[in-house]
Amino acid sequence: MAVNTQFSIAVHLMAGLACGCDAGVTSGHLAESVNTSASFVRRTLAKLSKAGLVETATGKAGSCWLAKDAKTISLLDIYEAVDAPKAFSIHNYSAQDKCYVSCHIKTALEKALAKTQQAMESSLAEISLAQIVADVKKK
Amino acid sequence: MAVNTQFSIAVHLMAGLACGCDAGVTSGHLAESVNTSASFVRRTLAKLSKAGLVETATGKAGSCWLAKDAKTISLLDIYEAVDAPKAFSIHNYSAQDKCYVSCHIKTALEKALAKTQQAMESSLAEISLAQIVADVKKK
DNA sequence: CTTAACTGTGACTATTATAGTAACAGTTAT
């Protein structure tokens, strides 16, 4: 798979942490839920930790837990934490001097796509982890 | 590169067509502007053609042109025409029965991300090809 | 009616981002 799923995996992990906050949740537990290796989970977890969304304890009986209340964590926080790719990527080519479209399309596109990216991020900011967890529990 | 640039290339092509509408624009001309092969251009052009955004003529002196006024073409039209990937893809894993997060996260995520996708598409719908062309010409 | 110059399309290769794994050093309860 060459599709980026970091973000959705990260949300899965965060939801897992939000639900299992009673017991000490390990990367192994989470890996089982996501169906991948503990190592892969830990790498994503590391990013969430650096972003201050998750706290961890090393050593025997080490574990992970949410650093904040799920209500105060938005999907945008998670999106930014895992530095998922932008919604759009612009092709990079060497501009042909004699063609003004070729020379200026890139900046024009960047300007337009910045707006779109902004719209997407605003939308993500409005969804909290708590909402996701509520949805998961409802079913 | 495993990053999808279909969309930005398609906009580049459309801008090229919008600007060079006087002369017969060929896939070769466009390829030069984008700095890729004519064949690759034609394949993207084919999608735009199927979507009714572009018309083409085969045979000697064949060429391409916009099917509609640039003012009436939105970036969303182009986005849909090239069926660019969704902003987010959800990881696919086999759900672990004993874990309810694992079982239900997917539908919860889909619901949340549908909103985000919608926000993005609305934003794209508000930008017309004509605006892009104006930006390109301004500089 | 032959040739030249296009489009349209299928089949192929190369690239590279990403998923996923393995291994091991560092840490800390027991």
Place this chain on the structure above:
DNA sequence: ATAACTGTTACTATAATAGTCACAGTTAAG
């Protein structure tokens, strides 16, 4: 001392995408 974690690096495998090649189909022009 040992067991069971985290944190991190290095590696392999996969697959989406870019990009190329080749050729059939079409049409204007000589």
